[in-house]
Amino acid sequence: MAKIVIDAGHGGDDPGSSGNGIIEKDLTLDISNYMYNxxxxxxxxxxxxxxxxxxxxxxxRTEKILNQFGNSSDVIVISNHINAGGGEGQSVTKLKITFKAK
Ligand SMILES: [Zn+2]
Known part of the structure; x- marks a missing residue:
């Protein structure tokens, strides 16, 4: 079975992007904790x-990722980031992972 490492982008002294009262590091942590649970x-x-x-x-960050389950091909790393946007158009990141129950 695949193993998953979730990376909550930014954190601590590194807030990432911000706008509308939302700080990226807080949102990526909430999303990552939800995914983890x-x-x-x-x-x-x-x-x-x-x-x-x-x-x-x-x-x-890299060491934490590599030390969780080792550097093997059945480890999936999901790194959560929220783009701030700006400029013309928009950016959409989509990730779909499907798991089969045994
Ligand atoms: Zn980011």
């Missing part, structure tokens, strides 16, 4: 890079 409920092996508002350097 839901995957756990489904019995899917899951880990996360952070569960609170902490600062992670790029190296620390």
């Amino acid at each position: 839901r995957f756990k409920e489904l019995g899917i092996p899951v880990a996360t890079t952070r569960t609170s508002d902490i600062t992670l350097t790029p190296t620390e």
